[in-house]
Amino acid sequence: MTDQPLLSVCDISFRYDITQDVYALSAISFDLNRGESLAVIGDNGSGKSTLARLLTGLLSPEKGAIYLDGVELNEGSKKMLRRQMGIVFQNPDNQFIATSVEDDVAFGLENLNIPYEQMRSRVDEALELVDMYEYRTKDPSQLSGGQKQRVALAGVLALKPELMIFDEAFVMLDPMSRRSILETLRRIQSELNVSIISITHDRDEIEFFDSLLVLNQGERVMRGKPAEVFKQMSSLKPPFAEQLRRDLVDAGMDLPDYYMSESELVDTLCK
Amino acid sequence: MQINFNRVYADYQLGPIRSKNVVDGISLELAKNTFTAVVGHTGAGKSSLLKLLNGLLLPTDGEVSVGDLTIDKNGKKKTLNKVRKRVGMVFQFPERQLFAETVEQDIAFGPKNFGFSKEEITQLVDQSLKQVGLTPDILPKSPFSLSGGQKRRVAIAGIIATKPDVLVLDEPGAGLDPEGKQEILAMLRTLHDTHDSTTILVTHDMNDVVTYCDNVLVMEKGQVTTHQTVRGLFSNQNEIDRLGIGLPEPLRLQRLIEEHTGRVFPHVCLTQQELKDQLLEGAHL
Numbered sequence: 001m002t003d004q005p006l007l008s009v010c011d012i013s014f015r016y017d018i019t020q021d022v023y024a025l026s027a028i029s030f031d032l033n034r035g036e037s038l039a040v041i042g043d044n045g046s047g048k049s050t051l052a053r054l055l056t057g058l059l060s061p062e063k064g065a066i067y068l069d070g071v072e073l074n075e076g077s078k079k080m081l082r083r084q085m086g087i088v089f090q091n092p093d094n095q096f097i098a099t100s101v102e103d104d105v106a107f108g109l110e111n112l113n114i115p116y117e118q119m120r121s122r123v124d125e126a127l128e129l130v131d132m133y134e135y136r137t138k139d140p141s142q143l144s145g146g147q148k149q150r151v152a153l154a155g156v157l158a159l160k161p162e163l164m165i166f167d168e169a170f171v172m173l174d175p176m177s178r179r180s181i182l183e184t185l186r187r188i189q190s191e192l193n194v195s196i197i198s199i200t201h202d203r204d205e206i207e208f209f210d211s212l213l214v215l216n217q218g219e220r221v222m223r224g225k226p227a228e229v230f231k232q233m234s235s236l237k238p239p240f241a242e243q244l245r246r247d248l249v250d251a252g253m254d255l256p257d258y259y260m261s262e263s264e265l266v267d268t269l270c271k
Numbered sequence: 272m273q274i275n276f277n278r279v280y281a282d283y284q285l286g287p288i289r290s291k292n293v294v295d296g297i298s299l300e301l302a303k304n305t306f307t308a309v310v311g312h313t314g315a316g317k318s319s320l321l322k323l324l325n326g327l328l329l330p331t332d333g334e335v336s337v338g339d340l341t342i343d344k345n346g347k348k349k350t351l352n353k354v355r356k357r358v359g360m361v362f363q364f365p366e367r368q369l370f371a372e373t374v375e376q377d378i379a380f381g382p383k384n385f386g387f388s389k390e391e392i393t394q395l396v397d398q399s400l401k402q403v404g405l406t407p408d409i410l411p412k413s414p415f416s417l418s419g420g421q422k423r424r425v426a427i428a429g430i431i432a433t434k435p436d437v438l439v440l441d442e443p444g445a446g447l448d449p450e451g452k453q454e455i456l457a458m459l460r461t462l463h464d465t466h467d468s469t470t471i472l473v474t475h476d477m478n479d480v481v482t483y484c485d486n487v488l489v490m491e492k493g494q495v496t497t498h499q500t501v502r503g504l505f506s507n508q509n510e511i512d513r514l515g516i517g518l519p520e521p522l523r524l525q526r527l528i529e530e531h532t533g534r535v536f537p538h539v540c541l542t543q544q545e546l547k548d549q550l551l552e553g554a555h556l
């Protein structure tokens with residue numbers, strides 16, 4: 001049982017308008033193991049947020065099925081399975097329910113039947129992780145864009161679910177906070193063995209994830225380690241270090257001609 | 272068009288309760304035709320500063336002037352209407368901006384209000400749609416049925432269609448795919464240069480700052496902590512550390528290499544091209 005993937009997406013297709021032959025997602029399959037992290041990339045409109053809505057049961061696939069921990073996600077199991085997931089949507093504005101930051105973060109925990117004291121400390125801890133503790137009594141609608149994004153993140157961190165899904169959830173953070181939150185997530189991933197799916201356009205976030213899923217016009221183009229993906233898909237914009245490496249090779253510098261992460265490039269240059 | 276802030280204070284009054292000043296005594300001058308980046312941490316007051324430029328937020332004290340128009344705490348309707356015709360603003364969340372039934376109506380709304388003719392409006396809609404990388408098949412759709420990046424593009428198209436003298440953009444690159452972002456920011460720079468407009472753009476991406484902007488304004492707790500040229504700021508590492516702002520990727524990589532070798536490059540590299548040139552010259556050896 002333990003080597004069964006946490007999440008299995010089997011051949012799912014979805015269209016918003018069933019009277020038309022336009023699929024937002026067609027025949028998507030992939031697995032995600034416990035403790036594994038995946039970054040999902042693809043152009044605007046390629047179906048990433050649709051995938052997130054399907055994974056959380058907000059939409060149902062027209063074909064195919066999604067399994068969490070071996071249980072098929074459907075109307076009957078949705079409520080129970082959702083307790084194992086936490087999601088930050090692309091626009092955090094649509095996500096707030098309560099009129100104070102702390103109540104909003106606590107909201108997701110209410111179904112978990114945990115003692116009040118423990119709930120309290122989880123909420124406080126999560127708010128501190130995202131640097132929003134001092135705003136805990138504020139109304140979420142009266143926060144700045146980045147503050148809203150942080151509160152939505154805190155909601156997921158407090159929940160400590162088995163699967164965390166982030167839909168462009170770091171885009172409104174300043175670069176240093178973004179790196180620090182990504183590092184926190186990586187720590188939580190290994191400490192709690194949670195699985196993470198992060199939808200992003202930021203190529204420099206990719207180094208924080210174990211593998212990459214590339215979507216194009218609703219279809220799966222590739223799944224693999226960043227090194228494989230950027231090697232095979234030369235048209236895909238790579239992270240900055242790899243862009244630079246390619247540029248240097250083209251200009252005649254004697255560098256190995258394979259994908260390099262930032263630290264690999266620095267090490268190689270400084271040898 | 273020249274913009275001035277003269278000892279401007281602002282807060283978000285909630286009924287009888289005043290919040291603390293989110294804009295706390297700012298004086299600054301944005302010369303006409305300049306392209307300025309506004310950067311700073313979460314909650315620093317960047318969006319609030321932008322909202323003061325078109326009267327969405329009124330000063331509690333001090334004045335904001337846009338060309339010969341002045342906004343103060345009285346916020347006269349007549350002045351505000353004129354200001355809003357000059358200043359086009361793209362919001363941080365595009366959902367806040369979109370409201371019409373179709374994408375076409377949404378983009379046409381501004382030009383219609385400005386009294387352009389029917390033919391002109393059609394032409395402006397087509398043109399701005401193309402400028403944000405969208406195709407006409409999106410025109411009859413509801414803006415609410417679009418993906419995040421598509422909404423952002425429609426929001427930008429609606430504002431540039433009105434050809435404002437002052438263009439104010441709150442994180443316009445957020446949610447755009449890498450190619451789209453590059454194309455749209457380059458297009459905004461071209462618009463700026465051809466229309467002699469004044470452009471102000473909030474971003475967290477320092478690569479955008481060094482690639483598209485002339486000047487940079489750093490905010491912290493409602494105040495402007497520095498306002499200078501982009502190269503001036505990034506050439507001064509002490510200042511960057513003091514202000515706690517991030518680095519553009521090329522410079523971040525340069526610093527990593529310098530740390531590794533213990534040798535400092537002769538030049539500060541702000542772009543990929545500059546870093547490449549320095550490395551080819553053996554600056555790291």
Ligand SMILES: Nc1ncnc2c1ncn2[C@@H]1O[C@H](COP(=O)(O)OP(=O)(O)OP(=O)(O)O)[C@@H](O)[C@H]1O
Pocket residue numbers: 016017024042043044045046047048049050051090415416417418419420421446448
């Ligand atoms: N509620 C909706 N109703 C109808 N069509 C929709 C709806 N939401 C999205 N679509 C369409 O489905 C396609 C996929 O959208 P989706 O939001 O999944 O893209 P995405 O990959 O998340 O893009 P982005 O990077 O811009 O956020 C797009 O063509 C979009 O216009």
Ligand SMILES: Nc1ncnc2c1ncn2[C@@H]1O[C@H](COP(=O)(O)OP(=O)(O)OP(=O)(O)O)[C@@H](O)[C@H]1O
Pocket residue numbers: 141142143144145146147172283290293311312313314315316317318319320363
């Ligand atoms: N509608 C509002 N009502 C009350 N307070 C607000 C409102 N909007 C913003 N604030 C507060 O004003 C301060 C400045 O917010 P602002 O939105 O200008 O920040 P920002 O620099 O744009 O941040 P971000 O990078 O997160 O978007 C913040 O502390 C925020 O909580």
Ligand SMILES: [Mg+2]
Pocket residue numbers: 048049050090167418419420
């Ligand atoms: Mg999306």
Ligand SMILES: [Mg+2]
Pocket residue numbers: 144145146317318319363441
């Ligand atoms: Mg803001």
